[in-house]
Structure formats: C-alpha cells, structure tokens
Amino acid sequence: MSDLNKLTIAGARDALAKGETTSVELTEACLTAIEGAGALNAFVHKTPEVAREMAQAADARIKAGNAVAMTGIPLGIKDLFCTKGVESQAASRILTGFRPEYESTVTQNLWDAGAVMLGKLNMDEFAMGSSNESSAYGNAVNPWKGRDGADLTPGGSSGGSAAAVGADLCLAATGTDTGGSIRQPAAFTGTVGLKPTYGRVSRWGVIAFASSLDQAGPMTKSVRDAAIMLGAMASVDEKDSTSAEIPVPDFEAALTGDIRGKKIGIPREYRMDGMPDEIDALWRQGAEMLRDAGAEIVDISLPHTKYALPAYYVIAPAEASSNLARYDGVRYGLRAKLGQGDGITDMYEKTRAEGFGPEVQRRIMIGTYVLSAGFYDAYYNRARRVRALIKRDFDQAYAAGVDAILTPATPSSAFALGSMADADPVAMYLNDVFTVTVNLAGLPGISVPVGQDAQGLPLGLQLIGRPFEEGDLLNQALVLERAAGFVAKPERWW
Template structure:
C-alpha cells in the first residue's frame, strides 16, 4: 500500500472498512509526517496524545460496526476553531494562552463522526490576510516551490490548512472563508477547497472575523473527499441563529459525474485588466472541459462585480472592529504589563497595541472609521446597498436558468513570501478579486485544481453554485476534476 498519509479520505475509509489498515496506523503516519515538516510551519499546536486516544476509539467503533464516513480519518484543524482544552489563538498574540472550555460545533460534529485531531493549523491573524504572513507563529510555507527555489505563500487565511493537505501531513483539514480564504489557498496548493452556503455550517465556536461573511468548510485532496467531509461538518445548530435549519443531504451520493444539460455561466465582468494569459487560457480550457462533459456554456453578466472588492473592504473591517472589541485584556488572553499610575484606559490601549498585529490594527481602524458618525451613511450603508445589488446579480442569473458559474479562483499562481502584505496591503487585498462576491452574496463555491503554469505551479478554477445546492455544485466540480485529471504533487524538499 502507498504511504498511509498520502491516502484520500475515500481510500482510507475503504481500507479501514476492509481491515487493511487501522486508524492508529493512519494517525501515526500523519504524526510522523508532521514531525518531519517543520520547514512548512503548517501545524502550530500539535496534539499527538489526543490523536492517539481518538484513533483507538475510532478503531473500536469500526470493530463494532458503528463507523461513519469520517471515522478514523486524521484531520488538521485551523487555529480559528475552538477545541476544548487545546490552545486556540486565531494566530494572534492577544489570545496567547487561551484554552477554551467549550468545543466549536464543527469540530464536535467531526469528533462525533469519529474523526481524529492531529493538531491546530497556521493561518493569518484572525483570518485577515491572503498570504498567511500576518500570523503570530510566522508564515506557513507552500510545499510547492518557485523555479528559483524561493519559498512561496500557501495563500491565506487558511494557509496552514492548504499546506498541510498538499504536503500530506493530514488527510484533510478545516478552513474558513470570509472573502476567499478557503478557495485561494486551495488554488495555490493544488488542493480542493469548498466554501459552503452561508448558514450551511455552524459558526458557533469559530473565532469571529466578519460575522455576516465567515463560513467554515473542508479543504481536501479531492472533490469526493470534500463531499464526505462537508456531510460530517454541516448541521443545524440552535447555538448559531444564522445556521439554517435544513437537513444535511448525502453530498457524496450526488457525485454521479453526469452534468449533461447543466447551464454554466461565464461572467464577462471577471475578465479583469491585467489578467495573466495563463489564467485566461485555463478559464477557457475549463469551460471546454465542461462543454465536452455535456454542459451548456453561457455568457452572463454580473454588472456590479467591479464594486465587490471595495464593498467587501468596508463591510468586513466594520464587522471586525465590532467583533474584536471584546479583546481588552480583562477576561481572557494577553494583558499588557502596566506602569505605575496606568488606569484601565492605558491597559486597553497597551494590551491591544501589543496583542494585535499591523494588519489587524489596520482593519480595526478602517472599520471604526466607516462606522463612525458622519461616515456611516457614506461608507457602511452604501456598501450594504452595493452588497444587495451584487446578490441580486446572482439571483437574476440563477432565475434565468444558470446552474453554476465558472471563474478563476485567483489572479495568479502562488507568489513569493514577503512580496505583499506589509509593503503593499492593497496588492494583498486584490488577491480576493474573484472570490469576495460569493461571500457578499452568501453563495457556495469550490476551487478545483485544473492545471499548472509555465513554472509548474498549480492553478485552480472555481465554480459558484446556487444557495444550499452544494450537492449539485460538487457534482459539477467532480466532472471538472475528472476532465482535468490533475495529479501533480510538489516534490518533497521540507
């Protein structure tokens, strides 16, 4: 058998069911891979003893014939998910030492399904970033390397999750997507990333960035694995008032690969100035693959697309400034050392100045500004109106019979670490140009690896689906994945 840590969820599930491998063996293979992967900086809080205990329990469950599809599958968990008794920092100094006494609904659902936790994964601080360079742990590193050997970003904010899956440190990982933070890292690492419909997956116990945009989803090696994992992650949840009270369908059963008669839209507004020829060619190639599979390719218009990025970078920081007001040094996490005579105001100021990194501070200040008296109507309210227009564009397309929309996932392949973020935050924000529209409209989207650029780096396309029709979206992604036949893996250097 191949190295156990390289298995997909589906292959591991089959091997576990046949008794060819145990959950304990799978877990040990992943733990060994993690121990040898320090150069990637993907795992930031390892939980080997917990993993071994959960693997033993999973093997017993399999022996008793009570296995679920995720039973015995070793996973990495993004640091934004609270896990009882495990450091959960959202990659921020301000939450240093915080160990929650409660479990996020997503991770509890996964543990109930018998999954195994290997540890917590690196990310951008409070999920704010597109390069995983704002983390208090230092940047995660893409297992793919540039032709000149330069280290590349795995994308952000779920960079640690993407790097871990691409490097076979775990069989799959959780991620969160506020403006593309699952789909962009997936495209940069040659993996699959699914952002479900807003409300499909509970946000309870996920450290908040922008509450009306955040959504958790799976990051996996294949589309089938994404379908399996979403089925375990999703649920209704009375603890999250925005979580839809809908039954969770069998997403894997929807993967027939038959997309004959599906109408797939190509939005003309996504052809942005300066798009690299390789991305444009990949987009055309993806459309041809879907046409050859029996789909009808239709040119469509999403006229308010050009306003999505500025609207997003008003709404998201506004919500962040509100959500992050709770980090004051009083109740949990980091508290600054005070000088004699300092009062509570100085404690707040010093704690937040020490605890938050530059990008988080920047977004808090932007958010506080757009929510302030005199600017609320000029910025925040106007952005909310634009958001409604963007959602209406998608609603109109779907009402006219479009089943999904095909677009690039990113404007480029993975770029070198250190080339954006601190020096040019706007350049980092522009990485979200193709992804933020989905979050503003609350729609599901999936990034699938389809090809490679001239330097051999992976490139991905995304499919955007109808709300709460992830099964249909996954099936179309499955057809695209099968047609593309992407099997490239990074050469091991770490």
C-alpha cells in the first residue's frame, strides 16, 4: 500500500487486520512524512526509536490475535501530556529539560491499547492561546495557505496537533481543550476535533492550565476515528478526583447514521454582529443537512451567552495563576542565573520572568488580580455565578427536549500568522466566542469540517451534546460529515 500516512484510523485498522500492511510500515511512512515537514514545526520532540519499538510490539500483538481498535496506530501527542522519559515542556521555557518519571493516564491508556508514539507536538505555551504563536518552540504553521501565500495559523492551543493531522504526519493526535483549543484548530485545518464531557477523560498527568475547564480529546481525520480514539483515551481514573465514574461505552457502535426524530437547537444568541456571511451561510446549510436527514431544527435561546467570554477570561486566568505557582525553579525545569547576594525570592522572580512568555505572564497577572483581596467577590465569584447561569441555559434547553445544538465553530477561517500580533489581546480572545460556553458548562462539543471560504480555506461547524452522551453527539456529527462530503486537502508546499 502507498501513502500509508494518509490512512484514517479505521482504514489502517482494517488494513492491519487483513495483513495488507504492518504497524512498522505505517510508522515508517509517518516518520518519513514528519522528516519532510520541518516547515510546519508541528513535531517538536521526535521519538523515532520509541515509535519503532512500539510498532514492532503492536505487530506481534496483531499476529497473536490480541489487537484492539488502536493497536498499531501511529499518533502524535500534544506536549501538554506527560510521557515517561520524553520531554514534556508544555511549550514553555520554564520546563526546559523536564522528563517525567510517569505517564499520563490518557497516554498510558493509548499505549495499553497498542498505539504508537511518534513524538510530541507543538502548542501554545501552557495551552494559553488561539494561534500557536506563544510557543517556546516557535510558531506551528497551518498546512493550508491563503491565496496570497501567507503562512496561516493552525489555531491554538493544539495547533501542532491540528497541523500534524491536517498534513497527514500522523493518523491522529491528542489535544486538550480549555476554551476551544481542540475545536478551533480542527476547524482551521479541515480536521475533526472532539472535546468530551468534563470528567469523561482523565486529567491526571496533563499539565494543568485551568483545572475546572481542561479536558483532553482526540483530533482526527474523520468522525469515526474520533469515536474509536475516544474509546481508547477515556477511562474512570482514581488518580483524578474529577473523573466521572461512568462506564465508557462503545462510541463507534453508536455511529448508526440515523438521527430521525432528533431535535437540533439553533441558538439565536450565536448570530452575532459582524459575523461573516460565509459563516452564516454555512451554518444555515448545516441545519438543512441535518433536517434532510430527519432531524427537527428548532430555535432556542441561551440568554447568558454574551457573558461567556468575560466570565471565561476571569475564571481561566484565576485557575492558571494558582496552577502555575508551582513553577519556581526549585525542583525541575529552568532556574535563572543568580547574582551574588540574590536570595530565594530573587530566584523565584528571575526564573518566572525568564521562563514564562508574555501571554502566560499576562494571564497570571490577570488571575492574581481577580483573586486578590478586595477583588475576589467583584470578579471571580461573580464570574462563577455567571458560569452557573450559562450551564443552566444549556440544562433548560436539553430539558425541553433538544438533543444537540448546532453553532459555528469559529468566527472566521484561519488568519495569517502575525496578523494579530499588535492587536489588542481581546481581539485574539474573540476567536473563542463560540467555544468557551461548552467548557464553562462542562459539555461535549465537536467541530466537523463542512465547507470552504472564498479563499478555499476550511470552515467547521460545531455540535454541542448532552453531558456524557458523546455517542449520540458523534452520530449526529457523522450525519453532518456525510452530508457535507468535505474531502479537500491542502496542496503540499512544505
């Protein structure tokens, strides 16, 4: 078989089962593709020898008849996941040289299923960003280009994951989503990105940004692949106190393609001023696709949507301020060079000033401010109350019989790298306008590529599901994927 790196997980699984290829051959095809894609800067810690060993073990497992769906599948791992003995930096200078002595639950689940690690993927520093421009490794680059030939953002924070999957450097990748960091990059690269329900996938061993919002999920080439990979990633985990004690169903078995009688909500508050006509038209087309498949399309109201971004950008930095206090140069990672007479406070200050990039520093300062005496009630507690109201909006919609909610995934297609560098940071934060509500409410959401804009760049739509009903959500996404028939790929330039 040729172009093995272009296979989907489902396609590779079937080929492996039939003996048409081997995991070693799949892995070598991906390693070759990675070596030829330096311009994308997607893989930042390559592990070819580890990959070859894991592929050989997978082939032995397949030969013995002990394979499961992910056995032998080569994956990229976002640099936020701790991987034993392999650099895990969260794309930050402050974690330079950090090699964990343990494996995150998600990656351990994948290795137990027989998956293969190709290496670690680029991302925004500590997952803080929407464009992958805050990385200590430099920018990740979208495999798609605009008509003017400019380098485009692959989105953030899981930009390296999205670029790697979009460019067929791996069959799939792990991502994390705190405010849209799986779904927005997927939309920008013409791939599928699934953010599971909070608590469905363990956070243990995933370097924390905002603990009540972070959730790991799969980034894949198809909805079926997302179902397969989520089944391998998800588990009940006693090491994560927020892990939900709910059995993991067979998500792939839920993909019937039948959504007759399902009720899909269209929230009126998501029709925002200044929304590009292309996004609005795509949204309407998506609703028609679902209606043609037998779903009932209903208008709904989520009245507190307009407060979501302000609430998110209080809660997330507050939690980041707390979580990132542990990086001080004492036990691991960067330690700044100290002058004669410098004390421990000087070490803390210099290490954090040198180790954290501007965006992380900005969010730590915002978070520290909103948690400080005199402002805690005015900002943080008020944002928490708004969060409860946003969750109630969704609860009421689902209680009224809505099965899923259809919205745009992003307010635009991918923009040029550097185009927002001098803009007000709030302009960048607005990229999360359609996605942050899902994290605040702890719901599952998926971005599916549905069309292209006038420049030929991919555009995605988002489906938001009921808590812990990812199977239904994936089935609705499958119907949308089939109806849209999106098969476009970027022209190779890298």
